Amino acid sequence: MDAGRLDRIGGRRLGRVLAASVAAGLLATACGSGTSGGGGKLPTGPVSMGVLSCFTGTLASLGSAMLQGSQMAQKAINDGGGILGQKLDLAHADTQCDEADSVPALRKLMAANNLVGIIGPETQEINADAPIISAAKIPDQFQGGSTLFDHNANPYLWRDSPSDSQLSVAMALYGYKKGYRKAALLFFSDIAAQTFADPIAATWKKLGGTVVSRITDLSPDQTSYHTQVQAVISANPDVIFTQTDAATAAVLFQNFKDANNLAIPFVGTDVTGGDDYLKAITYPVAHDHLISVYGTSVSGAAADEFNRIFADMFGSNSQPEANANYAYDSVISQALAVDKAKSINGPDINAAMMDVTNPPGTQCYTYKSCLDLITAGTKINYEGASGDLNYNQYHNVFGPYGAFQQSLAGQQVQVQILSADDLAAATP
Secondary structure, X not given: OOXXXXXXXXXXXXXXXXXXXXXXXXXXXXXXXXXXXXXXOOOOOOEEEEEEEOOOOOXXXXXXXXXXXXXXXHHHHHHOOOEOOEOEEEEEEEOOOOHXXXXXXXXXXXXXXXXXXEEOOXXXXXXXXXXXXXXXXXXXXXXXXXXXXXXXXXXOEEEOOOOHHHHHHHHHHHHHHOOOOEEEEEEEOOHHHOOOHHHHHHHHHHHOOEEEEEEEEEOOOOXXXXXXXXXXXXXXXXXEEEEOOHHHHHHHHHHHHHHHOOOOOEEEOOHHHOHHHHHHHOHHHHHHHEEEEEEOOOOOHHHHHHHHHHHHHHOOOOOOOXXXXXXXXXXXXXXXXXXXXXXXXXXXXXXXXXXXXXXXXXXXXXXXXXXXXXXXXXXXXXXXXXXXXXXXXXXXXXXXXXXXXXXXXXXXXXXXXXXXXXHHHHOX
């Protein structure tokens, strides 16, 4: 199947996906995954984690970032002594950004590897994958922003990046701090983009702004958006909040350039900070007219370690992909949970997650230093490159966001940070 749009699901298609999910979950349980069953099981060889994400399709940049961060964590873990004395192996599978395709990808990943944990996916494929993962009792740290998981009740799902509802607050807060007061919302019809408009509008209203135009049903990949562009311009906004795919953005930005020379600034999401999107609209246009808001690494020892490993692996003249820090922290924290549990059984690892991520405990910032503390019998509180991983009762975290501008040389440059306290104060 060709790479599809995110979250294409409904009617009979939903039934097929859920049926496949349940069947796959039963199969995984029947096959006896190495992470299910009784406690205290030690590895006899390399320990495996799976990375499940989009590696093809219009949002392949999400999978690329997830794999990059996971590979960086793999190096940190193996250089720091491994997991329970064994090396960490990584396997990955391609969801093609589609729920139906994610099911066989996940089944293949699980069948070929004795997984102690799964990283991903980043998008709403998790809806189809969750029944399989929980049936197999494998801890999963996903990065999907869907607000449907703001009150997650699945004990095996952990979201280590903030919800889209928080990203929406960050986007609105950045725009308001810049002095904008009249906003247009311009999002394509993909379900992954539908979770932004309401929280942006609510935050904007709380801050004192006005939404003067709201378009959330742009059909992707059209040859012209002249009608919608004129509608936005006629409303006279001083900022446009947006998310589309790269191909749609290329046409949209050209239409705005033709109509008003891109006189209205854009504020986008992590998707608009992806290199495919930036290349589609061109770096000069992005530099002059677009700010992308997404999770950022905090300063300190964890970020220093993250940047050091990146430079060792990829060189000092490039920069990590947007959101790679979340995957890095996912792998590190899952590895520490295995170390704490002294077991590769899923329920044991799952029970140890908050023991290594949440206070109270001695703060630690690198895999090696955290492992040394666990070995010494000390309760730890891992502080990651993406911020603290203090999970709430719904297995959600809260963290800082950065506003990024594209340089002409092709680098994303942070121009402002929006702290967790700032976001909490602005949240409606």
